[in-house]
Amino acid sequence: MAIDISLVRNLPLFRQMDPAALSRLMTRATPRRVLSGETVFEQGAEAAAFYLLLHGRLKVSQVTPDGQQVIVRVVHPGDLFGFARALARSDYPGTARAAVESIVVSWPMADWDAVVENNPRLAINAMQTIGQRLDEAHTRLREMSTQEVERRVANAVLRLAEKAGRKEESGTRIDFPITRQDIAEMTGTTLHTVSRLLSAWEGQGLVEGGRQKLTVIDAEGLARIADPEG
C-alpha cells in the first residue's frame, strides 16, 4: 500500500524534491503502526531498513556493555532515523522505542544508496539532517564537559519544550510521556538528582511536574538557570 504523498510533501527533508521522484520513492515505502513501548528496531540488530517518523515520538537509546542506558536522542515527526547505512554500519547502533503510539514508514536499507544517488537533493537534505544531529551531539558534549548538572538538565528541558512543546493555559507542556529517568539518561545524571532539581524548580514556580508529565511554566527563568550569564 502506497503512502499518500500529501503526508510527506511538506517535510523539510523532501523539500525541493521532484514530485515524480518523491512519488516513486513512496511506492517503495512500508507504513507501520508502533504501539507505545514497542520498539521499531533494536541495538545490534541487522539494519534491514531505514525509517521516517510520520506521527508520534520515539526515544533512541544505547545500552553500554555493563547495562547502563543512555538516551541518544528523541525522534520527532518528520525526522529520518535508523539510516545505519549512511554511517557505514550494518547494524543499528541504538534501540528506537515508541514513547507514544506512532506511525513510521520504512524503506529497505538496500534502497539507500540508490535513493541517495538518484536524489541528490534528498542526499543533501539527509546530510544536513545528520549534520544537525552532529551539531546537537557536540552541543551536548560541550554541556556535559563544562556545565554542572543543574544547567544541563535545564538545557535539556528547554530543548524538549522547544522541540516537543504544546502550548497550554499555564505553560508549555512536553507533549509525550517522559520520566525523570529519561531526563537523567539524556543529561548523564541519576533520576534522583533530576527529581530533586525538578522539585526545587516546581517550588520556584518554574515548572510543573507529574507522573511522566512536565510543563514549563517560566521558560525565561529556566533559561536563566541554563545560562546564568547571557
Next chain:
Amino acid sequence: MAIDISLVRNLPLFRQMDPAALSRLMTRATPRRVLSGETVFEQGAEAAAFYLLLHGRLKVSQVTPDGQQVIVRVVHPGDLFGFARALARSDYPGTARAAVESIVVSWPMADWDAVVENNPRLAINAMQTIGQRLDEAHTRLREMSTQEVERRVANAVLRLAEKAGRKEESGTRIDFPITRQDIAEMTGTTLHTVSRLLSAWEGQGLVEGGRQKLTVIDAEGLARIADPEG
C-alpha cells in the same frame, strides 16, 4: 596551482570516484601550509571554504560563552573538515588549529552543493564520514554519561594511540604534541586530574609521559582500565 591527484586518489573519501571528476575537482582546490599553532578557521567566522587535511594534525575546539574550551575532535590526514555547509550553517561551529605544521587544501564553500550533486559517490562518502563522526560523538556522550573520569581518559588515550599512534621501541607514541590540558578538554575533566592519572599510570608502567608527549606502553593494561569487564 592544481594539486597532484596521486596525493589524494587513495583516500577513502575519493574511492570509487571517477578519475576525471576527481581531476576536475582538484583543479578548483587551493593548497595551504599551516604552521603549528596557526588556525585554519575560527569559530563563528563565515564559512567561506571547506577543507581536506593532507598532512599534519589539527585540533577542532569550541569555546563556550563563558570561556571554557572543549576539544570536539582531532583531524587526521585524509579527513574532510569545516564543511559547515553540510550542517546547513553559514559559520564555522569551531576553531581548527594546527597541532603541528600541516598541509590543507580547500574549496570555496559555494562549490559544495555542486560537488555533492555532481559526485554522488563523494556525497555518500561524505555522508559516511559525517555519520562516523556522529557515531564517535555518541560514543563520547555515552562515556561521559556513564563512566567515571579514569575510564574516560583511558578510552581517549587509547583512541588517540589508535588514530595517531606511531610504533616505537617501547610502545606506541602519540604522533603529535598533546598537552594534559588537551586531554582534559577531550574528556571533560581538568588538567590536574589528567596529570594525576597519567602519573599514576606511569608508575604502573602503562604509559610514559613527558612535555606534550605521551607513549602507550601497555595498551592491554590501559584497555583493562577503560573497560574493567570484558
Next chain:
DNA sequence: CAAGCTCTTTGCGTTTGCGCAAGCTGCGGG
C-alpha cells in the same frame, strides 16, 4: 647559556552529585 614561558606535578580543602534506602502516589488492570 641564561631567562622566561609554558607545561606539568602534587598537596590540600571543598563541593557536587551519586548511591543506598525507605516511603509515597497516581494510574491502569483485574
Next chain:
DNA sequence: CCCGCAGCTTGCGCAAACGCAAAGAGCTTG
C-alpha cells in the same frame, strides 16, 4: 473498586573530582 506496580520524592552519608595554590621541569629564544 481496589490492588499492585511503575514512577516519584526525600534524607543521609560518602567518594570522586574540582578548585586553588605553589613549586618544579623542559623547550625555546634572545
